[in-house]
Amino acid sequence: EPEVTQTPSHQVTQMGQEVILRCVPISNHLYFYWYRQILGQKVEFLVSFYNNEISEKSEIFDDQFSVERPDGSNFTLKIRSTKLEDSAMYFCASSEFSRAGRDTQYFGPGTRLTVL
């Protein structure tokens, strides 16, 4: 069964460094998402992406964050200058459609980001 994959599974970085988290969505999906989950807290939406542009973003997704689909298969989340509070599990998700019908969001296994 097709699945969303993410790399790396765990990333440790120093505060102020840039990190890029990578995702390979399910191949025929058109909508891509990033969520994060700080330890012990709810899963929170960051951004959705369709047709090579951001379609929705949360207030968390400020200028420090960016997303890109550099080729036909990868979807990346970049954090320009990491802060301690960016430490979280970051999940990538994808869906075939956005509205009624086949819009189940399928999640990857996550990247645990630790900022020291």
Place this chain on the structure above:
Amino acid sequence: KQEVTQIPAALSVPEGENLVLNCSFTDSAIYNLQWFRQDPGKGLTSLLLIQSSQREQTSGRLNASLDKSSGRSTLYIAASQPGDSATYLCAVKGGFQKLVFGTGTRLLVSP
């Protein structure tokens, strides 16, 4: 602003019991509701999706219901097994694309 609450926060049952997990949401203008399973330190596995026009969905031993007008959903697990032990999350999709998640119910099924 949509708020999603799940009760109970934790549940411990012996193997074989039928159980119900509850999810409530404050804004009934939703497109769908999705139930997920999360194992410790792992990703989210989609279990069921109910469109706003539907009342329930079934998959194997799982049955999810939706009462949009009252802002409630339940996930019924029949004949629970130790392998069902995990955190169960519900999430609603409102105005556009994002999912708004609940806090989860941590389920432990003991042999």
